[in-house]
Amino acid sequence: MSPSRRSPAATGNLLYAQSGGVTAVINATAAGVIEAARGKGVKVYAARNGILGALREELIDTSKESAAAIAALRHTPGGAFGSCRYKLKSLQDNRAEYERLIEVFRAHDIRWFLYNGGNDSADTALKLSQIGKALGYDIRCIGVPKTVDNDLAVTDCCPGFGSVAKYTAISTLEASLDVASMADTSTKVFILEVMGRHAGWIAAAAGLAGEGADAPPHLILFPENAFDEAAFLAKVKATVERVGWCTVVASEGVRNAAGQFLAEAGTRDAFGHSQLGGVAPVLAALVKAKLGYKYHWALPDYLQRSARHAASQVDAEQAYAVGKAAVDYALAGMNAVMPVIVRTADAPYRWKIEPAPLAKIANREKKMPKNFISRDGFGITAAARRYLAPLIRGEAPLPYGKDGLPRYVRLKNTAVTKKLMAFGR
Amino acid sequence: MSPSRRSPAATGNLLYAQSGGVTAVINATAAGVIEAARGKGVKVYAARNGILGALREELIDTSKESAAAIAALRHTPGGAFGSCRYKLKSLQDNRAEYERLIEVFRAHDIRWFLYNGGNDSADTALKLSQIGKALGYDIRCIGVPKTVDNDLAVTDCCPGFGSVAKYTAISTLEASLDVASMADTSTKVFILEVMGRHAGWIAAAAGLAGEGADAPPHLILFPENAFDEAAFLAKVKATVERVGWCTVVASEGVRNAAGQFLAEAGTRDAFGHSQLGGVAPVLAALVKAKLGYKYHWALPDYLQRSARHAASQVDAEQAYAVGKAAVDYALAGMNAVMPVIVRTADAPYRWKIEPAPLAKIANREKKMPKNFISRDGFGITAAARRYLAPLIRGEAPLPYGKDGLPRYVRLKNTAVTKKLMAFGR
Incomplete structure (x- = not known):
């Protein structure tokens, strides 16, 4: 794998967006992104309702949230900034959408774009990195893996x-x-x-x-x-x-x-x-x-x-780790990559995060191996157990209130002032 | 309330049966029963599949289970000895069933019968105590509350x-x-x-x-x-x-x-x-x-x-407490009573267990008070919140294995040797 590396963008803001069906741990990824960026002095904007927020210039200033609120994202299910089911058309069919995104990025000095989703989102991030280059705007696009379906290529498993x-x-x-x-x-x-x-x-x-x-x-x-x-x-x-x-x-x-x-x-x-x-x-x-x-x-x-109340600790840790890695990759100047989970051992289970090119992930689908289904078609094999067992291990920490309910956070989601005309009017 | 008290039966065994739909905490009641009885040197038999096990003389010797296994019942959902949906007919319609139960009790020196269920079960326990007396067999029958439906009379709430x-x-x-x-x-x-x-x-x-x-x-x-x-x-x-x-x-x-x-x-x-x-x-x-x-x-x-993995601590504690109290009542010679939960304060929530006569509980149904539903019919009132809120408080402890799954116990359920002919053949 050879992700393209360029020198880091000197300054600017980072935009994070959630895409597609949400999970019990996608906000743990958001926490990983925001905490890592804060640690490096980079401001994180979040797109409201996923890529639609970027198109509509509906950005959220996460610097208005307390450290405690961001930490609480780590145990809050759903998508804290809103997500969406919206697939950008191809460059040929709707170049205007990609150009609009670059326009919004330019207006808000967005130099890093982290798109947290599945294979469609990986495709969008890849296309954006290409059109940025074509339009002469220096943007680093990182895909961040997320899907309960576990169908992303390259990565050993998907957070969620x-x-x-x-x-x-x-x-x-x-x-x-x-x-x-x-x-x-x-x-x-x-x-x-x-x-x-x-x-x-x-x-x-x-x-x-x-x-x-x-x-x-x-x-x-x-x-x-x-x-x-x-x-x-x-x-x-x-x-x-x-x-x-x-x-x-x-x-x-x-x-x-x-x-x-x-x-x-x-x-x-x-x-x-x-x-x-x-x-x-x-x-x-x-x-x-x-x-x-x-x-x-x-x-x-x-x-x-x-069901964050029954979340896997391994899953929650990986979700956080891919968010943090995505920021590290972006600030190191990488582009068009995704942090993926690499399994280095089954027992005891060991994993690490590595960058993989979006081109190898976009629009592909990982099928379940045939040897995971038992001969009669109604059960799983030992190979499937070896793969699956580590992924549900550990109980992800979750604070409960005196009322007996999990203490899920609700962010303020303060809007960033718009600078552009509405899109498509 | 004036539960009838007689002098304690001197010796004998205690029979415990689970009835109707099971819950996340009915086995906590079983643990309360067995641990309390063991503490007093009384052997506990359990009926396999509820009252059917008693009719069929299918009894389980719980003394064959380790203390650790019984303690683990406290966090294991389902009914560890099996339950059943089987309503005994009235005494007039099927006196033979009641006489059979007394026959089984006599054969196995059952002097205390604890029936863990809802209002039907309270009725069965009540009838058994009456027929025991009519047949000259000294049996103390205690109803033990259980139902997710929360519809038992007298008790403030129902374990489960x-x-x-x-x-x-x-x-x-x-x-x-x-x-x-x-x-x-x-x-x-x-x-x-x-x-x-x-x-x-x-x-x-x-x-x-x-x-x-x-x-x-x-x-x-x-x-x-x-x-x-x-x-x-x-x-x-x-x-x-x-x-x-x-x-x-x-x-x-x-x-x-x-x-x-x-x-x-x-x-x-x-x-x-x-x-x-x-x-x-x-x-x-x-x-x-x-x-x-x-x-x-x-x-x-x-x-x-x-869903024992999301059980309420208050509920799990009450489930255990009614089991323990049922044994205390039985060994103290009470008959035809049920340990019920009495709320002594809303905030901070306080409760205690008291005996109530089965005659006040059998075949009755507690409706939700009208003032628990909001005026428009689509919500709950402050009165409902005051009642409900304490019941979900606290997270009932649950050990997990290294595999990421709750460590639920499976009992040996060793059968007691039969002494009678099969029933109804």
Whole structure:
């Protein structure tokens, strides 16, 4: 890897923006960025609602926040400055947007841009570094990894994933203890639906809840495999007959052999629309219709990716570390790179941060290796356990108030005075 | 209150059974029972799968478990000996079942029976104490309170409720931070469905997540109020327009003006059955159809009542205390009573345990006071906050393993040798 290095920009401000779906630890990355920059005497602006804030010139002056508030970001879920789902078009299709960003950077003396997101964001940061050069504006663009989906290329894992993995493993374990208690007269099949539209990383993490044929989860349904109804029903039946009950963890992205999402195949809501999400209720109906078992299902949705109260310490530390490294790289004059996590040992788990070129990350997607899924398609392998186990280790510290709730911070988010005309009017 | 007191039974064994839906802390009650009995030299048998284990003579010898294993019950969710949903018929309809229980008690020298459950279980314990007397068998029956629904009469609150309340408040807070971050371009309305088919205690607890018109949850839907679609939509719309987003917490038991559960009104699954549970997707579809907002919804189901990882310390302490008190009452010769929680002060919160006659608890249901719901029907009042706030305080201690998972115990559950013929053959 050969990230381009130039001499550090002498002075200026640093802009940090959050992108895409937020996580339990993306604010830990923000804390890493702001604390590292403060340590070097560099002012950090944050874009309100991600890249949209940069386009709209809606910037937040983080120097107005106390050190305690910034430190508290380290344990506060969600996106403290707002995020957005907004993908910039290609340079060809909407060069004006890129030029606007450079215009905003120029107006506020932004010399470093840190974009905290997934592969789309890596692409945006890469393009911005290119157009900056074309327009003669010296800007260093650093991508900062974030995604619960764990699908970024190059990096060994993505900050945000370890915590949703831990939440999922704990929830699978706890709900299974409940089901096991009640199975004699009540629920025999429990189905937990987890995020993962294209890759089964989160579903796979549920496998950490137990090991061996009789331990939950008894079946994991991955988006990587076409749903085989007969095999699914046979395994659920065999599990209930052997164990007395059965826990299924299903990725939201499970598809049938025709490639349709199971969650959308055939069900209609009260208004005649196709079913509004939920592969779990579809599977539950199938189990009831074909096997007659009493079931329950759960769909934690946003609860899983915002559950800072069950965050992984490894994940929280990595999230902070990539933020700090991004500032180090930027101030050292690097451009178009991302700090990635490199695993140097499985047991004991060791990792370090290294820069990797955005060109190798932008718009790519890391699939789960085929050898992570067991032969019958319903479980994880020893290789998957070796990879996943370290990522959920440790309990990230979290202060609670006397009221019994976590002490999450709410920033002041003081706006920076605008200097430009509104964009696109 | 005047629980009947007789002289203590001189010797014999104590039988403990868990009943109905389990909780994050019912095993803390089991730990309280077993540790207190051990302290007095009394052997504790546990019924496998609740009262069914007693009918089937499937008893577990808890003396085979180490002190460490019993201590670990204090932090292990689910029902360690199995529970069941099985309501004994009335004495008139099935006297044979009651006589069988006495027969099993006699065979195993059971002199004290502790039944850990809700109002049905209180009724069973009461009837058993009566039939014991009628059959000339000296048995002391104690009800031990447990239910996430918080609907037991006499007691100020029910062990199990405080923890699901805390989980719900934390989850509401966390998911709302997520929604707030994304609302500019993505989800504007988030709907969290919680347990509570007949009473809105759990939904009300979500109100602890925030205070004031702009803090989440912005709407709570209670089963106590008929669903008013127009008022609901108007408040969601006003909230989104004012705050930018909206969090709704809905009790699973929300009904329309005709008394039908919203979760069952009108929706059909792939097999033509009425919708398989879930008021949240029904509300989400309504919001989308009538207001056009992007939504997400979550249905944590068993996750909420098994979430020992987010349990309330007050709840865990009370769960343990009622178990210990039940043994004290039984060995002191009391009969047909339940240890109940008496609140002696709101701030600072103080409570004590007292015996109350089962006759005042059996088959009754405590409704949420009308003055706990705000005037517009969508929030909680200051009176509700005063009642609820202490119940989620403190974080119940929980040891984690090096693997990042809670160290939940699995008991050996050694069977006691049967002495009788099988029942009902």
